[in-house]
Amino acid sequence: MPAFPQLFTSTVSHWQKTNRGPTSLWSHGRDASLPTEVVDYVIIGAGATGASLAYQLSQPGAADGKSIVLLDAKDVASCASGRNGGHVLPRAWAMFPTFMSPLEKGGSSLNAEQVLDIIFFEQDNLDLIERIVKSEGLDVDFWRGHRYEVFNTPQSAADNMRNFELLQRLIARSPKYRHRKVDWMVITDPAEAKRVSRVHDAVACNRIPSGSWHPHRAVTALLRLALKSTAANVQFFSWAPVAGISNANGRVSVDCESRGVITARQVIVATNAYTRHLLPETQDLLVPRLAQAGRVVPPASFSGAQALSNTYTVREGPYLIQTPYAGLVFGPYPNMDPPDQVYNIEDDSITTPSVRAWLQSWCRDNFVDWGQESAGEGLAEHWSGE
Structure with missing residues (x-):
């Protein structure tokens, strides 16, 4: 802004x-x-x-x-x-290295209990939103289910499993959280990860409680x-x-x-x-970053009974939701542009040429049996934010 x-x-x-x-x-x-x-x-x-x-x-x-x-x-x-993309998104354990790394190495210098506080705070926030939506009877397209966090390379899958095992050890040692029940699953078999996520090059994926709404x-x-x-x-x-x-x-x-x-x-x-x-x-603490998102109308192979039934985050890609009526909304566009076109940019009237090409091809290139439409078909709109 x-x-x-x-x-x-x-x-x-x-x-x-x-x-x-x-x-x-x-x-x-x-x-x-x-x-x-x-x-x-x-x-x-x-x-x-x-x-x-x-x-x-x-x-x-x-x-x-x-x-x-x-x-x-x-x-x-x-x-x-x-x-934004409409995702009510508790983080998983992918941020452990950043949260626990020293400040001088670009991390947050948090201890294990502080990181667990963040993870469970975000999970509790999802629960709170669901309670408010239901108790107040809000008509905001709220959906509660699971998201797939998809990994496309053996290295990213290995890093994910290492962080998940670290999370399990920290929870087991935590007086505050060791009795907390969690609904988290890691799918390590590539064939099963591909089947459940419908992402053609999935190597592994996490299944994590999540939600979406009309923000x-x-x-x-x-x-x-x-x-x-x-x-x-x-x-x-x-x-x-x-x-x-x-x-x-x-x-x-x-x-x-x-x-x-x-x-x-x-x-x-x-x-x-x-x-x-x-x-x-x-000024030195807050750096605006141009983020771009989009809505795509899916082909018949991803409509009706074949529509996506989960939300997503895909490594090196966006987070994505299936709206009840309007197709898929996803973003933000990954930072493929030069830094001077991304950081300290407050002009949300622009979308970069690269985001248009990315939106036209991302679903087609990632999901199994997306359809044979040309690259331009199905693209509905895109927008900028900060």
């Missing part, structure tokens, strides 16, 4: 295109006056983090009687939260629930870009330029890539 005023017109994702009805909150509060009284909370950014925080604060017993203002520089889920409808649904809350007073103002934050006399001033200034007791920044513009001290 760039600084404002934005000098280009963003691409529009499949998710954003398919949530434009009267309940979509597009332009909600765009012309309304910002509150002049001191509010309890200002949340900057109406993406997944900001909207879910507003939802949690609006629950009875969380911030009863408090005033909560949510601001976004554009519309709800207009950036990364509405421009734009999901974020919007959570925000609608927050706005309807009777426990807290929640307001949302779109097209209210924040230019600056300042502290004085125990209060925080949020400058929305032409929209006005809001004074709050607490401010929560949930702005993803825009944070580096809002808080310059984060």
Whole structure:
């Protein structure tokens, strides 16, 4: 997300295109006056983090009687939260080397218990999302099942098994997690991995709990629930870009330029890539990266009863979901472009020429019996995000 005023017109994702009805909150509060009284909370950014925080604060017993203002520089889920692949994706154990490597070697210098905290936190998050969707009756195309994490080379399969065995040893030694039941499976037989995944060069694969949903409808649904809350007073103002934050006399001033200034007791920044513009001290900590995704209409051989029944991540490729109605959505496009075309890029109006060719061929080249369509057939759309 760039600084404002934005000098280009963003691409529009499949998710954003398919949530434009009267309940979509597009332009909600765009012309309304910002509150002049001191509010309890200002949340900057109406993406997944900001909207879910507003939802949690609006629950009875969380911030009863408090005033909560949510601001976004554009519309709800207009950036990364509405421009991703739709995967509700707990990580597996592939990140162990990165998490546990020293900082000076590009790792995170975490100990074993901290890595297990991350892995099980993400699994718990999937469970939490499922509970909220079911308890609130949200119509957001939520699916819960398993994903296949596919490995295409003997080396990647061996690395995966080594990390999985390390995970098992760490869980067995952990007082916190050793009694935790897990639904994880590693398929090491290449023929079986190919059969279950339908990926023609699969050498091995993991079978891991996962989910998918319509991310734009999901974020919007959570925000609608927050706005309807009777426990807290929640307001949302779109097209209210924040230019600056300042502290004085125990209060925080949020400058929305032409929209006005809001004074709050607490401010929560949930702005993803825009944070580096809002808080310059984060410039060296946050690096925007151009990510590109796409939607593909599958051929008859992958439609109807033959449609994919799992979600995917494929090594050196994307994560992929089967939507209920619109075919396959997958991304991000792997970094085949030069670094200067990927990093520190905030212009989401562009898609690189290489991503178009990749989208036209990826499913055809990876899945068994994808079909005999020409490279261009089946390509529906692609978009950019950060």
